[in-house]
Each structure stands twice: as C-alpha cells, then as structure tokens.
Amino acid sequence: MAKKWLRSFQEWMTKNMDLPQDVMMDMPRITMVGQLHIYIENHRGLLTFSDKEVRLLLKQGQLLIKGNGFVIKTILPEEILLEGTISEVFFLDGT
Template sequence: MKKFKTKMSRWLTTKMELPADVMMDLPRITMIGQLHIYIENHRGLLSFSDTELRLLLKQGHLLIKGNSFVIKTILPEEILLEGKIQQVIYIDQA
C-alpha cells in the first residue's frame, strides 16, 4: 500500500505540476553560500552543537556539519541556521 501511495504522489506531482516537496512530504533546503541554510518540512531537531546539526525527516535524517553554528530561527517545521557550512548530508533510512 505504501508503494502505491508513493507512486500516486509522484504521478500527481508530475501530471499536475505540483511542487514535489509539498506532495511527497520532502524537505526544502535553501542555502545562501556557506553562511545560511534554511530547512522547511523537517520532523524535529535531533541534536545540535556549534559544529553539527541533525534533523529528523520523514524518511531519514539530515546532517549538517561545519563550525560556529547558531540557530537563528526554529519553528515546528522550519529552521534557520547560521555559521560556516561545510557539509550537508542526507542519511536515508528506508
């Protein structure tokens, strides 16, 4: 049933030209250089330090590495992180 739902979401997204992040519950990640990263549609903050941020996603985690991190804004499904971003890693957990 889950595969059918995923296939149907992809089909609707393609045929109706709807944003994939909305239809498939995917995160939207916006980076401005190495200084800011804005993540929408996450499921919660798992860990935070001045060198690492880990967010829970619907399927997996998002790991951001760097230094001098400061959370500027945090809302239930949005976060704005400032600092020197060196890596953004998507960890898939099927």
C-alpha cells in the same frame, strides 16, 4: 502494497498537475545562501545541536549539517534557519 500505490499516486499528481514535489511527497526543502545560511523546511524535529553539528529528523532518514559557529536564528515546528560556516551537508538513510 498500499504505500507503493500511494507513492505512485503522489508521483503522478506531482508530474501531471505541476505540484511541488517537496509538498506532495513530504520531502525537505533546503535553501542555502553560500556557506553562511541554510534554511530547511519539512523536517520532523531537531535531534542534535552544537556549534559544529546539527542533525534533523526527516520523514525518510536524517539530515546532518557540519561546520563551525552554528547559531539557530529561527526554529519552528517544521522549519529552521541556521547560521554559521557550513562545510558539509549529508542525507543519512533511515534504514
């Protein structure tokens, strides 16, 4: 019950105060430049990394990025900049 109330309050704050949803609701912000770069903010950690696949933990589930020639250009506790040829991006449900 408390989670539902908190989520409703966050949605109300976002809607009525013009606050960004990614900040208020702890959602990831994903910025892609073509198929060459992807910048992800608000992730919870790097789960797997190879030159063809990257998996990040999110508050609600995981983010799976597939492609070729991946190189991590920048990695911070809640941000990552990935370079390579991106072919697919998937949200994997946490349930």
